[in-house]
Amino acid sequence: xxxxxxxxxxxxxxxxxxxxxxxxxxxxxxxxxxxxxxxxxxxxxxxxxxxxxxxxxxxxxxxxxxxxxxxxxxxxxxxxxxxxxxxxxxxxxxxxxxxxxxxxxxxxxxxxxxxxxxxxxxxxxxxxxxxxxxxxxxxxxxxxxxxxxxxxxxxxxxxxxxxxxxxxxxxxxxxxxxxxxxxxxxxxxxxxxxxxxxxxxxxxxxxxxxxxxxxxxxxxxxxxxxxxxxxxxxxxxxxxxxxxxxxxxxxxxxxxxxxxxxxxxxxxxxxxxxxxxxxxxxxxxxxxxxxxxxxxxxxxxxxxxxxxxxxxxxxxxxxxxxxxxxxxxxxxxxxxxxxxxxxxxxxxxxxxxxxxxxxxxxxxxxxxxxxx
Numbered sequence: 001x002x003x004x005x006x007x008x009x010x011x012x013x014x015x016x017x018x019x020x021x022x023x024x025x026x027x028x029x030x031x032x033x034x035x036x037x038x039x040x041x042x043x044x045x046x047x048x049x050x051x052x053x054x055x056x057x058x059x060x061x062x063x064x065x066x067x068x069x070x071x072x073x074x075x076x077x078x079x080x081x082x083x084x085x086x087x088x089x090x091x092x093x094x095x096x097x098x099x100x101x102x103x104x105x106x107x108x109x110x111x112x113x114x115x116x117x118x119x120x121x122x123x124x125x126x127x128x129x130x131x132x133x134x135x136x137x138x139x140x141x142x143x144x145x146x147x148x149x150x151x152x153x154x155x156x157x158x159x160x161x162x163x164x165x166x167x168x169x170x171x172x173x174x175x176x177x178x179x180x181x182x183x184x185x186x187x188x189x190x191x192x193x194x195x196x197x198x199x200x201x202x203x204x205x206x207x208x209x210x211x212x213x214x215x216x217x218x219x220x221x222x223x224x225x226x227x228x229x230x231x232x233x234x235x236x237x238x239x240x241x242x243x244x245x246x247x248x249x250x251x252x253x254x255x256x257x258x259x260x261x262x263x264x265x266x267x268x269x270x271x272x273x274x275x276x277x278x279x280x281x282x283x284x285x286x287x288x289x290x291x292x293x294x295x296x297x298x299x300x301x302x303x304x305x306x307x308x309x310x311x312x313x314x315x316x317x318x319x320x321x322x323x324x325x326x327x328x329x330x331x332x333x334x335x336x337x338x339x340x341x342x343x344x345x346x347x348x349x350x351x352x353x354x355x356x357x358x359x360x361x362x363x364x365x366x367x368x369x370x371x372x
Contacts, residue, residue, distance in 0.1 A: 005340060006305065008297060018292040021153075024144050026072060026284040028157075031059055048278075050271050055095055056139075057274040074139040077273045078103060080118055083133030091269050099270075103137055103226070107219050109190040119226055121214050123186040123196055132216070134229040136277050145223030150287035151185055151195060154178045154218050157202050157283040158231055160241055172204035173282055174231060174240075178218045185220070192221030199231060199240055202282075206242050209235045232280075292371055299337055299366040307332055307360055331359045337368055 030047075046063035056076035062069040078100030079085050086097065101116055108117040108125075117125060119132040138156075140149070156176040178195040185195040197216035201207045216227040233239025268276070309332045333355035339348040350368045358364070 004306065005344065006299075012298045012300065014296045014298075016294045016296065018294065020290040020292055021150055021287045022146070022290070023287050024285060028282045028284075030061065030072075031281045031284065032279050054092065054270055055099060057271060057278070059278070070143055071141045072144060073141055075136065075274045075278055076139075077134075077136045077270055077277075079135075080104075080131070080133035082118065082131075085134055095270065099137070100133075100135070103224070107189055107191045107194070107217075107222060107224065107226070119217060121196075121228070123188070123194070123217070125188055132226065132228045135216070135226050136229065136273070138225040138227070140223040140225075142223070144288060146288040146290045148192070148220040148289045149218065149223055150289045151193075151220060152178060152180075153285075153287035154195075154197070154225070155283070155285045156197075156225065156227070156281070159280040159282050160204075160207060160232070172207045173202040174199050174207060175202035176216060176227065176231070179212075189219065191219050191224075194219040197225070197227065208240055209242050210240070213240050215240060232277075294372075295370045297339065297368040297370070299368060301334075301358065301364050301366070303360050303363050306334065306358055309333070329359045329361065331357065334358050334366075337366055339368065339370070 046065070047060040047069065049058040049060065049064045051058075056074045058064070058074050059072045060069045061072055064071075076099055077096060079096050080100050081097045086093070104118060105116045108119060111117050119135060121130040121132055154177060158174050158176065160172045160174055176197045176199050178197055180195060180198075185193045187193055195218050196214050197218055198212050199208060199215045200211050215231050216225060218225050230239040232241070234241050307330045335352055335355050337350040337352070338346055339350075341347055348368075348370060350366075352366075356364065
């Protein structure tokens with residue numbers, strides 16, 4: 001326990017903020033469910049977990065019953081009760097609407113009337129414009145997203161070919177990116193900052209009717225991607241896929257041609273829809289961000305400070321043991337720095353790599369860094 005204290009002045013304390021980034025690659029083979037475990041022992045797709053409530057599906061990097069498994073993300077679908085597909089929905093209508101409302105309430109908030117705001121395609125809520133009413137959600141685990149998804153680093157490559165078999169998997173693909181995220185993000189969300197996801201052709205030719213079309217939102221601090229169902233729909237029914245090359249999608253992903261968005265959510269369960277989407281994720285990657293805050297304390301030791309040890313073995317018969325004669329200068333060895341509160345309560349301890357010799361002829365400054 002310290003018996004001598006020294007008060008920090010304003011110039012003795014400095015604060016810094018550092019952003020650390022980590023690349024997160026998620027391959028399509030992992031997300032598709034073809035990876036992980038013996039299907040006889042562990043069951044089909046042992047790292048894809050479905051729940052009895054049927055509200056969402058979880059993806060793990062290893063069979064989820066294993067202690068080594070890490071949760072990657074959840075996937076689910078939702079539709080707005082104001083959309084054209086809501087009245088046509090025949091499977092889990094209430095659940096899909098509740099999921100949409102829950103996510104919209106958290107991510108978009110409420111308008112001046114108290115109503116839940118729908119997801120806006122271009123982020124300009126006050127101007128109105130197109131709303132995303134049939135969407136799917138990718139909710140990334142905190143383990144991956146950390147404090148936030150780094151702006152401008154998100155890439156989601158989706159397969160737009162009907163048959164998910166080799167080599168057709170490589171024929172037509174689109175790439176969703178937040179290309180304007182680094183300098184064009186929005187701050188009008190209660191969940192923090194978010195950017196627009198734009199679609200471009202990743203493989204194939206004449207896949208999209210228009211390159212760089214907005215098709216979703218990415219909420220950076222929440223770690224949630226909201227993707228419009230238009231990425232799987234033909235342009236004749238409000239989607240973004242070119243009619244010539246991707247009309248094949250209509251037989252698989254849409255039941256009728258009388259409404260926009262992704263119509264297959266109306267007749268499919270959330271689990272079936274999640275499987276259809278997940279099997280068409282070719283690649284997914286982003287960089288996460290960890291905010292590291294540091295307080296740096298400069299412990300300045302003057303020539304007349306801390307020349308005597310607080311260790312009781314420092315004295316023998318009221319004499320300093322480390323002095324060979326009475327005329328020698330007192331000597332101490334610094335091994336530990338303690339940071340105390342205003343009422344002398346020990347808050348943090350820093351250990352030196354080796355003892356430092358201190359006597360009245362020396363002065364030193366110890367730099368203590370506290371990260372949090």
